[in-house]
Amino acid sequence: MTAKPWYSYLNGRTVSILFLGFSSGLPLYTLIYLMQAWLAKAGLDVKALGLFGLAMFPYTFKFLWAPLMDRYTVLPLGRRRGWMALTQLALFLFIGGMGMLDPKLELQLIVVAVFVIAFLSASQDVVIDAYRREILAEEEQGLGAAIIVNAYKASSLIPSALGLVMADSQPWQIVFWAVAAFMLPGFVCTLLAKEPVVYGSPPKNLQEAVVLPFREFVLRDGWKQALFIIAFILLYKIGDTMSTALATKFFLDIGFTTKQIGLAANATGWWAALAGGAVAGIWMIRLGINRALWVFGVLQALAILGFVWLAKVGPDPLLLSAVYGFEAFASPGLGAAALVAFMSRATDPRYTATQYALFSSLAAVPRTFINSSVGYIVAETGWFWFFIVCFILAFPAMMMLPKIAPWNSGHEKT
Numbered sequence: 001m002t003a004k005p006w007y008s009y010l011n012g013r014t015v016s017i018l019f020l021g022f023s024s025g026l027p028l029y030t031l032i033y034l035m036q037a038w039l040a041k042a043g044l045d046v047k048a049l050g051l052f053g054l055a056m057f058p059y060t061f062k063f064l065w066a067p068l069m070d071r072y073t074v075l076p077l078g079r080r081r082g083w084m085a086l087t088q089l090a091l092f093l094f095i096g097g098m099g100m101l102d103p104k105l106e107l108q109l110i111v112v113a114v115f116v117i118a119f120l121s122a123s124q125d126v127v128i129d130a131y132r133r134e135i136l137a138e139e140e141q142g143l144g145a146a147i148i149v150n151a152y153k154a155s156s157l158i159p160s161a162l163g164l165v166m167a168d169s170q171p172w173q174i175v176f177w178a179v180a181a182f183m184l185p186g187f188v189c190t191l192l193a194k195e196p197v198v199y200g201s202p203p204k205n206l207q208e209a210v211v212l213p214f215r216e217f218v219l220r221d222g223w224k225q226a227l228f229i230i231a232f233i234l235l236y237k238i239g240d241t242m243s244t245a246l247a248t249k250f251f252l253d254i255g256f257t258t259k260q261i262g263l264a265a266n267a268t269g270w271w272a273a274l275a276g277g278a279v280a281g282i283w284m285i286r287l288g289i290n291r292a293l294w295v296f297g298v299l300q301a302l303a304i305l306g307f308v309w310l311a312k313v314g315p316d317p318l319l320l321s322a323v324y325g326f327e328a329f330a331s332p333g334l335g336a337a338a339l340v341a342f343m344s345r346a347t348d349p350r351y352t353a354t355q356y357a358l359f360s361s362l363a364a365v366p367r368t369f370i371n372s373s374v375g376y377i378v379a380e381t382g383w384f385w386f387f388i389v390c391f392i393l394a395f396p397a398m399m400m401l402p403k404i405a406p407w408n409s410g411h412e413k414t
Contacts, residue, residue, distance in 0.1 A: 276333015
């Protein structure tokens, strides 16, 4: 039987995932790019900026309250759409409101605002990931993973390119409200979308919502395989996430202006990530998830060497575009799509929200905790040797692939 072409999977369900993926990524990239530039311009040093990563620990611990979002409904829109609408509207208000604070006088309030935004964003991720897993048919999951990763990264253009270009001539308050306004299309999509059909019975109590998802994951293939999966998810993108943790600070330190970063680096990176996400979806249909993890993992590791090169050469706008473009294509484009597809495949449809929240929380550990030490590492080693360390850290997960995703099983269903 001839396989269906990838474009035959494009429909209303996958289009809704496109808008929701954009809403999912916007808050995180606002904290990573726009907030970083805002605070750096206000005079915070590299160590303080690195420690701000600790305020985003909700991304790592969202599995703790994911069972509550499985168990309870907050609005008459339904279990999934109700939580999505609530978090999206709250994020619009908090992102815009944070920009009205003064970093020199109200830094503690900014830390609180960052924590609240991270909590709301992580909660939105929980329900959007569950919605995606439930609304898409099984054969749409691989392409759906690529679409949401694509849209997630595409949202970075707003705070990192549009936001930084606006910051060159507009007050930060206007910049933050303009960025926050891009949460509203996802909110409208939530109102118009259909509630997914419930797979089995929703949890009847908190004990079912909390205990059963973890028990099923551990007992499915035993403790040893469960620990292998956990370790792999933790390590697969550690080198890449560390290398980009303070990317804006790195670009500023070696002599680029915010306008150059916005136009040369991030606009190029946005298009490259779109291309990477599109290629990832098509390749995963052809290769299967296992082989995609191998190929994409090697490419995202090689992309780190571009930062090593840039640290040596200095502020060359063309080189910046090339380096950032390849990194965006290989990591948030290819590597992230493969990891999302792998995590989706590893969930039981009965416990989607909680199990996927656990996996994505593990994937966020490097960004939240290890990345908080990046400023101290850079202060000791300098940018060049820091990126060499990141490159080396990209390979432990690759050594686990024969056990986690054997190459010879590369044509499993996606």
